[in-house]
Amino acid sequence: MNVELINPFIAATVNVLKTMARTDPKHGTPSIKQGSKTWGDVTGLIGMAGDGVCGSLIISFDEPCILKIVSNMLMEDFKEINNDVLDAVGEITNMISGGTKSALSEKGYNFNMATPMMITGKNISLSQLSKTPVITVPFTTEAGQFVVEAHISKA
């Protein structure tokens, strides 16, 4: 995938977390995803699909990071990854994907979003059937870290 396509994902991630969770994440350098393991303790994933367009967004948080984000979002103190936290991960994934729509549409990638899914567990083998590489971007927050992995391509 064209590396410039990652920028809308970075911008949407920052915007969603600032707006919804009073969190200001700093991103590191994008690179091509190696291997096929989930990075964090909890991972949200969503498929994006349009006419001749397909892709995915994966966001994977370490536990302290997501507990702080969801505590800020829901104004309640979460101490462990429970169903409310998982649902919030799905919502965040959905909002970030949605936040990229207009910028990617301007580049000719029009899509709708599939049902968000959430995986619990580090180092889960999660691979994708795609000819174009997945770009991964590390993020740091005050409470912990997460990564965003995105891929979008035209048929």
Next chain:
Amino acid sequence: MNVELINPFIAATVNVLKTMARTDPKHGTPSIKQGSKTWGDVTGLIGMAGDGVCGSLIISFDEPCILKIVSNMLMEDFKEINNDVLDAVGEITNMISGGTKSALSEKGYNFNMATPMMITGKNISLSQLSKTPVITVPFTTEAGQFVVEAHISKA
């Protein structure tokens, strides 16, 4: 989700495995998916998305079942779940989803398909952010078993 919507998924599953892998799976009774764990040793998942339509298809195989199916598909004897087997799981997931398109379109559900993903491991926590329930259907083949879990809804 309306239970009759599961029938295109059952028909496409049987058709894809008959055509591609000389396998004639028999299905059991559909039910509402309980819990949020992957059923089998390897699981394919794909998002489906259209204007106001979103859904997912998950297919989860026990190891003997998928090894036999992929051995038949690729005309080579597979003894373990390797990257070729994972890619074949992604292809099967994609083909089954694609095989439901015209039947679901007739019922007003128009969608495109996102990038297929593959998870390795039994009892992985995999949940979905969806208000409508996921329908699960068990299948039996001569070599082993698998389940299909599907969900599609309109906004």
